[in-house]
Amino acid sequence: MTIHSISSHREIRSAQARVADQDWRTLTGELNAHGCAVMPALLAPDECAEIAALYPREEHFRSHVVMARHGFGKGEYRYFRYPLPDLIEGLRTALYPRLATVANDWNEKMGVALRYPGDHAAFLKRCHDEGQTKPTPLLLQYGPGDFNCLHQDLYGALAFPLQVAVLLSEPGEDFEGGEFVLTEQRPRMQSRAEVVPLRRGDAVIFAVHNRPVQGTKGHYRVNLRHGVSRLRSGQRHTVGIIFHDAK
Template sequence: MSAKSVVRTATSGALTPEARVSEYDWPALGRELDAYGCAVLPKLLAADECRDIAAMYPDDNHFRSHIHMARHGFGKGEYRYFKYPLPHLLGELRSALYPHLAGVANAWSARMGLEQRYPEDHATFLKRCHEAGQTRPTPLLLQYVAGDFNCLHQDLYGDLAFPIQVAILLSEPDSDFTGGEFVLTEQRPRMQSRAEVVPLRQGDAVAFAVHHRPVQGTKGNYRVNLRHGVSRVRSGMRHTLGIIFHDAR
């Protein structure tokens, strides 16, 4: 599906996060998520916003922890989890994106026969997370240099997890870095894994399934397992903003 089919007008950094998020054709994005487990939101952030967020990486004041992937067998590269209060733009984007994805999440739960339902607003969902002992913020900023990669994984930080998350590419491919493609894999029962490589430009976001999603089969819906990662960066430096909607223990 082309970018024109999922967004009505070009996103401008002058728009509020809520206004720019509302510009997208969310029914079309929902169909993309249903069909492929992922959907691209072109130009969610302006180039200057991308640069400003990436520039936060060295500043400890914004973050609660710093992870070196190789130490944990996650791949090679590093990332930092933001602390509360989140930077204003990040917090506003998290709140603005959530309601549009909650409808997809609830439809998926129903199709998979799960009891879990998600409230319409993010504040209510976060309250549920905190009541379940999941109080640490999960939005993160990732940094890769040449030779770095992120192994296929799932971002589950507790019993309560929102089934869709968003990643925003902050760097410009072929200018800031080469390689480093976003990869999503899907394992269907009794079938080999299927890979989806998602091309992104600076400021583009991809919404994708965190863990499971439903697929319509000949005998009804069945559940498939998904993992995501980043292929090897060949040159330069790549920054990504990850927006996870549930908090962690």
Template structure:
């Protein structure tokens, strides 16, 4: 990662970065069975084109990773929702003004797939997060290893795990919000859609809004298919303006589900108070 003297968002020479590899779903599933799902996730994440991901995050505040989980992995992950022993708490959104639908936070120890995703994604994202904080003149910097960042959270009293499963039925939605949870906030998070749009449900689009200073909010509808992951800014990101870098606030939510059932895995890297 290089430092851009003119304040532009620069993560180095794209020629030096790994090129994306398209892995057919059947081959991906076979490889995961051979080495184990958690180990397969780590290999998959390491092989991603992180320069392109950084470019998308810099330009739009989000990046899509197609087909990160296989169909079987999505089915198995969604099935976790029916096993309350895996979770520390359940939230009914309507009781708190959050929308309609519900979600559950996993307890420690996390399922191996979720732990593998959290650990594998954190390192490359920490490099992007540090660059963002540098550009926005924010003091916090993030260690390269997720365990070290969690130790910082836990020392400050943020000890409750934040990965979660969300469940939506017909008519449900999620109001625009930010997942902050305490003093220590990692500025990027991820979500994986576990059902197939147009087959399992209609509606329920993932939505981002961006509020720039003295401007109307900008809305982005993020197209996702089953198994796709979206990485996005938690609360704010740097944007290059005519007078230098400025900070924009982001919120995310889910539009009303018109029919069917929709599950999402949320990966948040900081823990909660």
């Protein structure tokens, strides 16, 4: 399978099948308990290599960000332009309904009135109606000494509360260090850090901004940020699938 040789229709069906094969009961439990969950082997090694190989091909991207210029860390990334590569578009479309169910449950528990529609096209229409029309899926590249500061990918007033990152490189072979890190700040408590081990092709689902936590008097809201620790050696590529568009 490649991201170029298979038609968009077949690619989306393939993405739907692999997303449906995931253990969503366990994934939902992990998201509710920890704010993150790992989908193992979502992409095959050849798919990872093909997506990573797009990085120098500027025709696929709308913008290029060098993190050090903006205080985001060290490393760089490129935002894809529309139309997205078929496989990335297919995964974005297939993952969204599963995660919308979690997102709506979280909003109900946090007392947030906003509810998300059941399909991604309807949600993107909301984004575009808000003036958020720029695609947000991105391809990140790190070299020795690079890192990504803790942050939140919001991009506008309308933000979907979950996103997905897929590691395209193999730890221990392609790079050392560079762990995915999630931090959570609970009211009147110290921050909690979660380091998520990933292999090439694994995808981590994680909270973008807030999530509910069960307390003694009901649910309360916690704030999350994510980043990548310092790369010790080698090169690391990741594809980020963000479900809301940007202004």
